Amino acid sequence: MQEALTILKKHKLSVTEARMAVLNVFTDNEEALSHSEIENHTSGFFDRVTLYRTLQTFVEKGLIHQIPTTDNSVRYALCKEHCEEGHHHDEHVHFVCNDCNRTICLDHVIIPKVRLPKGFQTSQVDMIVKGTCDECK
Numbered sequence: 125m126q127e128a129l130t131i132l133k134k135h136k137l138s139v140t141e142a143r144m145a146v147l148n149v150f151t152d153n154e155e156a157l158s159h160s161e162i163e164n165h166t167s168g169f170f171d172r173v174t175l176y177r178t179l180q181t182f183v184e185k186g187l188i189h190q191i192p193t194t195d196n197s198v199r200y201a202l203c204k205e206h207c208e209e210g211h212h213h214d215e216h217v218h219f220v221c222n223d224c225n226r227t228i229c230l231d232h233v234i235i236p237k238v239r240l241p242k243g244f245q246t247s248q249v250d251m252i253v254k255g256t257c258d259e260c261k
Contacts, residue, residue, distance in 0.1 A: 156199035156227035
């Protein structure tokens, strides 16, 4: 609870029940979560619109980052210290377990620089590694 409060204050966000509840879900979980998983963790205390707006605010302010999935949905994970409003520094690999479907940020595995042909410009690079996690092994 204190960690969530500290994060909200650091990012100059007002403290609301919804923000505290959602942020506590992220600080209590090491893996990336889908919208419905976050909704389940907050026990339906907030409507879907409030949850959606809270997640969007957290992404914009650099508290969480989005992880694209193969089924065109999105998972969310807590950002580390160096993310800030309008600019994420989440250039790390994400691991998806084929067995339990958990998505885990591998913060220590950095995405290599991609050299593009002349005239091309990068806007985002995502790297997902699939396999079997340590719990399913």
